[in-house]
Amino acid sequence: MLKNLNYKSIKEAQDTGKNTLVARRYDLNPNMVSRWVREYKDGKFGEVDVAVLPDIDSKELSKENEKLKMLLGEKDLEIAILRDLIKKKNPPLAEKHEVANKWIQKGYSISKVLKIIGIPRSTYYYQKNYRVEEKKVSEGRPAPGYSIQEDGQKISDEQIKEFLLEEIAGDCYNYGYRKLTKVLRRKYKLKINKKKVYRICKELGILRPQRQKKVSYPRKLARNRIITRSNQLWEADIKYGFIEGEDRFFFVMSIIDVYDRGIITYHMGLSCTGDDVKQTLKRALLKRQQYDELEKPVIRTDNGPQFISHTFEKFCEDSKIEHERIPPRTPNMNAHIESFHRIFEDDCLSRWQFETYTEAYQEVMNFMEFYNERRMHSSILDLSPKEFYQKQDSLVIKEVRV
Structure with missing residues (x-):
């Protein structure tokens, strides 16, 4: 539970940019929150600091073990990457790039992976940046996260989901997304198209073919208390x-x-x-x-x-x-x-x-x-x-x- 609170406070500190504000909400030391955020950015959050361990001999032994593990790990990595390349039979640069990405994403050193595959760093980064730019061009406009009513008021997608769930639980239990679109337009005065309603219904799992699924947790209605x-x-x-x-x-x-x-x-x-x-x-x-x-x-x-x-x-x-x-x-x-x-x-x-x-x-x-x-x-x-x-x-x- 404490770890969950740590991660939540880190996320809120990143969202707001105010470590002191978040520390005040959760009754934490501001310096502690700042340290958590810094360690999280460096990828070290939650690690144990080896320097605080008291036994010097144990530290030396641990260092030697780490060196051996590193040498064995590099050899295993080289064998695994070469196996991937052999499967492709004289792979072109694009396929070598895919193999490199696979092992880099698993956490291995970029320089070690590129050295084994034989790709210069400059070539790797050029290909990587080119693909990112290509992807950016192909992506469409992000969804705004809301729809507008006839009077100009913005209604969030989460509120629209609640509207749909209420209608499905009532008279509109048998409606498809097209009729639900008309309900949203007439009853809630929303300017919304059927494609967006289809997407939201799909997210909620209330498209008609999916209603045959059994509910894992049957609804328990509130009673007077x-x-x-x-x-x-x-x-x-x-x-x-x-x-x-x-x-x-x-x-x-x-x-x-x-x-x-x-x-x-x-x-x-x-x-x-x-x-x-x-x-x-x-x-x-x-x-x-x-x-x-x-x-x-x-x-x-x-x-x-x-x-x-x-x-x-x-x-x-x-x-x-x-x-x-x-x-x-x-x-x-x-x-x-x-x-x-x-x-x-x-x-x-x-x-x-x-x-x-x-x-x-x-x-x-x-x-x-x-x-x-x-x-x-x-x-x-x-x-x-x-x-x-x-x-x-x-x-x-x-x-x-x-």
């Missing part, structure tokens, strides 16, 4: 923000405790996958010391693609976490996270016009700290979520019905 303490029921959902200066969306996936109204943790990034959702739930369990509990919190979500992904469902099943999903078009069953998202929209996302992802990251982090630690909430005796969570054993509050 009475909540009397923290860590009984958590709700999770995804909110989209927009970066005007970069013309792209970012994602914030939050987990809220319906009893104390605290945002336990959240994921923010330029993407949000099933694995991101899984890792965020892991962090929430650890933060609330629920990871090893026999009776873990119930997690309630909508039917978004991240929440119905195999990765997330398998994690819930393996961890003995009850995951329940609300029926389509019933946001009231996820009312607490929806209410938080309205506050998040009004007090943060609509308040600022972000020019960069770094700027958005900073403002979202500031808002989350304010919401949890200082913002009064009328349903929890006008305390902040953090205050209420710490004092709830000595307070009297009505049970929460959901």
Whole structure:
């Protein structure tokens, strides 16, 4: 789990360019985050420093062993490369280049591989750069990641996926991508063509021929519950923000405790996958010391693609976490996270016009700290979520019905 946090903090530091900001979010030493990023760039992150080992004789022996391994490795490499060349029978330069790439990509030294094959470095790099330029010319314009409504508002592809999943779960269960395109145009006022809808449907696995597949994890519908303490029921959902200066969306996936109204943790990034959702739930369990509990919190979500992904469902099943999903078009069953998202929209996302992802990251982090630690909430005796969570054993509050 610690290693996952290290990699996540490295990724966020690279995305934002602000090591100090990321260190503040995860309560880490800024120098440590800077060192992790530096080691990650150098390809040395996670390695053990041999110099710290105490036994000098062991170090010398280790060095000798490494030399022997290197000599044997070079000989084995030479034999393997020559075998590849013999198979091709007097290969032209292009095929020699392919063989070189194969072994270089496996991590072997460029100079050693080129020496064995007999290609000058200048020739190798010329061919490599030529092919990269050729590929760049042939590639088309990258997909923008959103579609536009008739009023000019941008709707992210992730939101469109949710629209499609809701329609498939309802009256449009038997529609193909052509009819779904018409639904998106009429109901959601989207300017979208059928090719894009086909691509999105294919990504979601809802093209008609694929619906015959058995669902590995049958959906468990949310039911009415009475909540009397923290860590009984958590709700999770995804909110989209927009970066005007970069013309792209970012994602914030939050987990809220319906009893104390605290945002336990959240994921923010330029993407949000099933694995991101899984890792965020892991962090929430650890933060609330629920990871090893026999009776873990119930997690309630909508039917978004991240929440119905195999990765997330398998994690819930393996961890003995009850995951329940609300029926389509019933946001009231996820009312607490929806209410938080309205506050998040009004007090943060609509308040600022972000020019960069770094700027958005900073403002979202500031808002989350304010919401949890200082913002009064009328349903929890006008305390902040953090205050209420710490004092709830000595307070009297009505049970929460959901």
